[in-house]
Amino acid sequence: MLMKGNEVIGEAAIRAGCRYFFGYPITPQTELAEYLAKKMPKVGGLCLQAESEVAAINMVLGCNASGERAFTSSSSPGVSLKSEGISYIIGSDLPCVIVNVQRGGPGLGGIQPAQSDYLQATKALGHGDQHFIVLAPAYVQEIATLMGEAFDLADIYRTPVMLLADGALGQMMEPVDFEAKKQRTLPEKTWAACGHGNKREHNVVNSLYISPEVLEQTVLARFERYKLIEEKEVMYDGYMTEDADICIVSYGITARIAKTAVKAAREKGIKAGLFRPITLWPYPKKQLSALADKVKKFLVVEMNMGQMVDDVKVATDCRRPVEFFGRTGGIIPTPDEILAKIEEMNGGAD
Amino acid sequence: MVVFDKPKALTNAPFHYCPGCTHGIVHRLVAEVIDEMGIEGETVGIASVGCSVFSYDYFGCDMIQAPHGRAPAVATGVKRSHPDNFVFTYQGDGDLAAIGTAETVHVGTRGENITVIFINNTIYGMTGGQMAPTTLLGQVTTTSPYGRKKEIQGNPIRVVEMLSTLDGTAYAERVAVDCVKNVINAKKAIRKAFEVQKNKLGLSIVEVLSTCPTNWGLSPEKAIEWLRENMMEHYPLGVYKDLTKEAAENE
Numbered sequence: 001m002l003m004k005g006n007e008v009i010g011e012a013a014i015r016a017g018c019r020y021f022f023g024y025p026i027t028p029q030t031e032l033a034e035y036l037a038k039k040m041p042k043v044g045g046l047c048l049q050a051e052s053e054v055a056a057i058n059m060v061l062g063c064n065a066s067g068e069r070a071f072t073s074s075s076s077p078g079v080s081l082k083s084e085g086i087s088y089i090i091g092s093d094l095p096c097v098i099v100n101v102q103r104g105g106p107g108l109g110g111i112q113p114a115q116s117d118y119l120q121a122t123k124a125l126g127h128g129d130q131h132f133i134v135l136a137p138a139y140v141q142e143i144a145t146l147m148g149e150a151f152d153l154a155d156i157y158r159t160p161v162m163l164l165a166d167g168a169l170g171q172m173m174e175p176v177d178f179e180a181k182k183q184r185t186l187p188e189k190t191w192a193a194c195g196h197g198n199k200r201e202h203n204v205v206n207s208l209y210i211s212p213e214v215l216e217q218t219v220l221a222r223f224e225r226y227k228l229i230e231e232k233e234v235m236y237d238g239y240m241t242e243d244a245d246i247c248i249v250s251y252g253i254t255a256r257i258a259k260t261a262v263k264a265a266r267e268k269g270i271k272a273g274l275f276r277p278i279t280l281w282p283y284p285k286k287q288l289s290a291l292a293d294k295v296k297k298f299l300v301v302e303m304n305m306g307q308m309v310d311d312v313k314v315a316t317d318c319r320r321p322v323e324f325f326g327r328t329g330g331i332i333p334t335p336d337e338i339l340a341k342i343e344e345m346n347g348g349a350d
Numbered sequence: 351m352v353v354f355d356k357p358k359a360l361t362n363a364p365f366h367y368c369p370g371c372t373h374g375i376v377h378r379l380v381a382e383v384i385d386e387m388g389i390e391g392e393t394v395g396i397a398s399v400g401c402s403v404f405s406y407d408y409f410g411c412d413m414i415q416a417p418h419g420r421a422p423a424v425a426t427g428v429k430r431s432h433p434d435n436f437v438f439t440y441q442g443d444g445d446l447a448a449i450g451t452a453e454t455v456h457v458g459t460r461g462e463n464i465t466v467i468f469i470n471n472t473i474y475g476m477t478g479g480q481m482a483p484t485t486l487l488g489q490v491t492t493t494s495p496y497g498r499k500k501e502i503q504g505n506p507i508r509v510v511e512m513l514s515t516l517d518g519t520a521y522a523e524r525v526a527v528d529c530v531k532n533v534i535n536a537k538k539a540i541r542k543a544f545e546v547q548k549n550k551l552g553l554s555i556v557e558v559l560s561t562c563p564t565n566w567g568l569s570p571e572k573a574i575e576w577l578r579e580n581m582m583e584h585y586p587l588g589v590y591k592d593l594t595k596e597a598a599e600n601e
Contacts, residue, residue: 019431022427051456054420055426058416058417058423058424058427058453059426059427061416061424062425063428065424065428068431092415193412193414194435195411195432196390197391198391202409202412202413203413205413205415206415
């Protein structure tokens, strides 16, 4: 089936059993809400346009707190508005799926594709000690599988999961197979606040802990869960990394362009490779560290000013030089630009 | 023989409220209504940020704590996925009428079938007595130390009057809990609000004129007097919207 990225997000959510979408229009992800506005009523679901991004994420909070699968979607400026709610969702140990179809920033920025929310997504979207899972699809097919995975991971670990896409991927049409997602066993939502029916104690969904000792314990317990996620849920992809001298590290749409550059470099006899993190948190640190034993140099390629560079340096303990090439403001780098950077680095290696 | 007992819909957790604070009365009224309607098992309450945040420990029904001002949006998420549950928010004036104004107005425009219990005590209690959107002109607070002036801090907002103009608001009443008669009437209003929700007529809101002796710097008794003498003039008691009445009159 041939579908547009933004629509695949919506279709994959419906197929994951999600029946509630709360959103607010913003370019370049509006097709998603429009798709769901048509489809949700046909499957007995609801697509509700909220009065703001702030309200939308809090409707998602309420819906998830009552035990249902709900999600919201936005683009960069709108995601900033959702950050308060996301922090509360983390503090309340609620599952939740958030989609960010990134555009250029800061401020109102632009409406062209970007990856300039990497740091916001992976380091500090909301206040407080926290992490959440960040999935970066590079193909429309991957949107379909990862969107389904996002709902499962959110339920299993009681954490928000963000699908971090970009305007190009959202607008792109590619063939997609929704059956490719793996099946997982999901825990029962015994904590849901949906009416106790006089059959159990009242459930309280809450992020407030006035006692610092108690708050510390809840944070520590959450970080134990984060350890499990880091052990079990890291996803990545590699292309010709085995014998690579220069290894590109790139994610999302940019990784596809980098792959073309790697192929072109190989044709010129340069041993280039590509490492593509699929989970941006948890970050594939161990795999990158192992690569640092083999490759001579890393090249980070992103549609921003180098937001992932430090993660590569930390993962590899700075054992190899880490260089950067990127475009920002909504400009997509070309394979030739990346190839030129590879050639420059290759020349420098001799 | 037991002649006076705690409502079943309240837990055994002791209230943390200051002496003379009327939150306790309003909690009790909501719990009595829940008991009388026999709906504790199907009710979800939304606690808001402010003194009443711990209401999630006091009400025996399932509870969710919302971010500051966002209780109506959280309630929307619960109610839309559980239309047969009762969903109520319990919010103060800073939460509902300042930071959460947009969320409050839009549950009215959408006609969400939820009940909003709105505590108006003209001040921010939990943070220690700052100016609220409902602070009266001339009223001294820690952030209006020379008295609220309309030229500087603007005018106090009348919430139920504003919400009653919205088509989706089915029931809006302002009550007070300053005397036995008014407490009885406040309970009737809360009961009515839950009945309106049961009949899926739209938003029901009860604004309760309340006291904050601690931050007003008054004894509980003087605080009640201050409420009567100052608040009731700017915030007149009464029913501002009642779709059930309008429907009955049209028959």
